[in-house]
Amino acid sequence: MALKIRLTRMGSKKKPFYRLVALDSETRRDGRALEYLGYYNPMTSPEQISIDMDKVQSWLEKGAKPTDTVRSLLKKAAV
Numbered sequence: 001m002a003l004k005i006r007l008t009r010m011g012s013k014k015k016p017f018y019r020l021v022a023l024d025s026e027t028r029r030d031g032r033a034l035e036y037l038g039y040y041n042p043m044t045s046p047e048q049i050s051i052d053m054d055k056v057q058s059w060l061e062k063g064a065k066p067t068d069t070v071r072s073l074l075k076k077a078a079v
Contacts (some may be wrong), residue, residue: 003064019053022059040073051077
């Protein structure tokens with residue numbers, strides 16, 4: 001089972017809100033997540049990013065691979 005850390009889209013039309021989730025790589029974008037790790041709201045000024053770094057680190061140790069977008073969000077959240 002290949003694990004991924006990626007974004008799942010929430011919110012209404014033209015008002016996106018994203019959750020950071022850990023799931024199997026073959027699961028659809030909005031499918032059932034194994035665990036919720038945080039959220040990202042690009043519609044506010046400034047952007048809201050809330051990530052539980054302890055949970056993310058534990059999933060990375062289990063072999064989960066973050067997507068490119070998630071990797072950039074992790075860098076922003078760490079600053």
